[in-house]
Amino acid sequence: xxxxxxxxxxxxxxxxxxxxxxxxxxxxxxxxxxxxxxxxxxxxxxxxxxxxxxxxxxxxxxxxxxxxxxxxxxxxxxxxxxxxxxxxxxxxxxxxxxxxxxxxxxxxxxxxxxxxxxxxxxxxxxxxxxxxxxxxxxxxxxxxxxxxxxxxxxxxxxxxxxxxxxxxxxxxxxxxxxxxxxxxxxxxxxxxxxxxxxxxxxxxxxxxxxxxxxxxxxxxxxxxxxxxxxxxxxxxxxxxx
Amino acid sequence: xxxxxxxxxxxxxxxxxxxxxxxxxxxxxxxxxxxxxxxxxxxxxxxxxxxxxxxxxxxxxxxxxxxxxxxxxxxxxxxxxxxxxxxxxxxxxxxxxxxxxxxxxxxxxxxxxxxxxxxxxxxxxxxxxxxxxxxxxxxxxxxxxxxxxxxxxxxxxxxxxxxxxxxxxxxxxxxxxxxxxxxxxxxxxxxxxxxxxxxxxxxxxxxxxxxxxxxxxxxxxxxxxxxxxxxxxxxxxxxxx
Numbered sequence: 001x002x003x004x005x006x007x008x009x010x011x012x013x014x015x016x017x018x019x020x021x022x023x024x025x026x027x028x029x030x031x032x033x034x035x036x037x038x039x040x041x042x043x044x045x046x047x048x049x050x051x052x053x054x055x056x057x058x059x060x061x062x063x064x065x066x067x068x069x070x071x072x073x074x075x076x077x078x079x080x081x082x083x084x085x086x087x088x089x090x091x092x093x094x095x096x097x098x099x100x101x102x103x104x105x106x107x108x109x110x111x112x113x114x115x116x117x118x119x120x121x122x123x124x125x126x127x128x129x130x131x132x133x134x135x136x137x138x139x140x141x142x143x144x145x146x147x148x149x150x151x152x153x154x155x156x157x158x159x160x161x162x163x164x165x166x167x168x169x170x171x172x173x174x175x176x177x178x179x180x181x182x183x184x185x186x187x188x189x190x191x192x193x194x195x196x197x198x199x200x201x202x203x204x205x206x207x208x209x210x211x212x213x214x215x216x217x218x219x220x221x222x223x224x225x226x227x228x229x230x231x232x233x234x235x236x237x238x239x240x241x
Numbered sequence: 242x243x244x245x246x247x248x249x250x251x252x253x254x255x256x257x258x259x260x261x262x263x264x265x266x267x268x269x270x271x272x273x274x275x276x277x278x279x280x281x282x283x284x285x286x287x288x289x290x291x292x293x294x295x296x297x298x299x300x301x302x303x304x305x306x307x308x309x310x311x312x313x314x315x316x317x318x319x320x321x322x323x324x325x326x327x328x329x330x331x332x333x334x335x336x337x338x339x340x341x342x343x344x345x346x347x348x349x350x351x352x353x354x355x356x357x358x359x360x361x362x363x364x365x366x367x368x369x370x371x372x373x374x375x376x377x378x379x380x381x382x383x384x385x386x387x388x389x390x391x392x393x394x395x396x397x398x399x400x401x402x403x404x405x406x407x408x409x410x411x412x413x414x415x416x417x418x419x420x421x422x423x424x425x426x427x428x429x430x431x432x433x434x435x436x437x438x439x440x441x442x443x444x445x446x447x448x449x450x451x452x453x454x455x456x457x458x459x460x461x462x463x464x465x466x467x468x469x470x471x472x473x474x475x476x477x478x479x480x481x482x
Contacts, residue, residue, distance in 0.1 A: 092336065095336055096336070096340065179434065186427050189424055193437075224309050226309065227308075
């Protein structure tokens with residue numbers, strides 16, 4: 001290879017690295033927007049702020065636009081750069097991740113719609129303590145999974161995977177309390193159902209954060225850990241790969 | 242290009258086409274399994290067949306295994322064949338589709354778990370008429386979206402996209418009736434909630450079938466129609482692309 005073509009290929013490779021960096025930056029921007037949507041949807045619910053709820057509902061379009069834009073970027077990189085090995089895994093992981101982030105955006109929008117329904121009804125809404133508690137847990141999972149993605153940090157990613165089980169337990173127990181409220185006071189049924197949908201949406205956000213964490217392990221280690229129970233995933237297994 | 246290398250490249254291209262055909266076949270096998278899971282979960286619920294419900298719940302592992310296997314195939318094709326244009330869109334569409342099919346499998350499994358809870362309770366379960374009705378509608382959407390994928394049939398795909406709106410309306414009206422049942426008889430709350438989770442799962446299956454249909458339009462026309470309201474998607478727009 002002569003010097004000219006070597007310089008040329010270095011140039012291509014620098015451009016390519018820059019494209020991959022930009023792809024990551026855009027994914028993180030989408031992640032940041034989605035985190036904000038979840039946070040504001042919960043704030044709207046807890047503070048009975050229908051104006052904020054409407055804002056969250058309307059902002060969902062921005063999340064959707066970002067998904068289309070980033071997916072386009074991925075397809076362009078696949079077509080033009082024909083990435084291999086870890087670069088290819090990054091692009092595939094980003095394609096999967098935008099889909100989860102978009103669905104988290106949908107869940108935020110559902111929470112906002114339930115906040116709007118609740119703001120029309122009575123003031124004495126049951127179950128908000130549980131919503132606050134689970135939402136904090138789930139938002140931490142989401143934040144950590146995005147940080148793990150940004151830093152290619154598999155330890156942090158595995159922490160998120162383990163957290164998901166705890167959220168599922170908290171969710172189950174909160175749903176049982178809410179069912180008791182309903183049975184005790186049938187006038188509360190409609191508002192308790194709204195709170196149940198919110199909890200279900202939060203539990204889904206936790207599932208999607210868990211998926212994001214799994215993609216981090218995939219992209220760093222080349223190991224597909226979806227559908228493996230966290231208890232089977234001990235550190236040995238990750239180190240071996 | 243001399244004859245030898247021409248024969249060689251024809252050989253490569255024949256192999257590549259065969260790999261893409263196999264990829265489609267595997268996706269259709271996964272689709273078929275997922276269809277069967279939804280059908281049997283609903284049958285288990287309507288016929289109060291807890292044995293069948295357990296089978297569906299346990300079979301979810303097969304769906305998950307197929308997802309991992311097909312996603313692996315996609316990554317291998319991207320790495321080795323570096324597909325372009327419509328071949329690339331097919332591989333990207335399959336990566337997206339396995340994720341939706343896997344989630345439909347999860348929903349079938351949730352329906353099966355609710356069928357098991359219901360089979361432990363009273364015999365007089367409300368809302369099964371609605372479940373039967375919506376499940377038939379949703380199963381048709383799923384079947385059509387898979388057929389559309391197999392045949393690259395964008396007309397059929399667009400039909401599915403339009404159907405999704407109808408299912409959402411049916412779902413909303415069924416949920417309102419179920420809430421009335423709850424309010425009229427608080428002893429029914431627990432079983433009505435189970436039926437509500439089943440309806441929500443079916444509504445999600447409809448959403449995923451809708452996503453599959455959107456991928457067909459993407460892979461055939463190179464047009465990303467996610468997040469465009471069906472009423473904005475007139476035929477002109479599809480023809481122009």
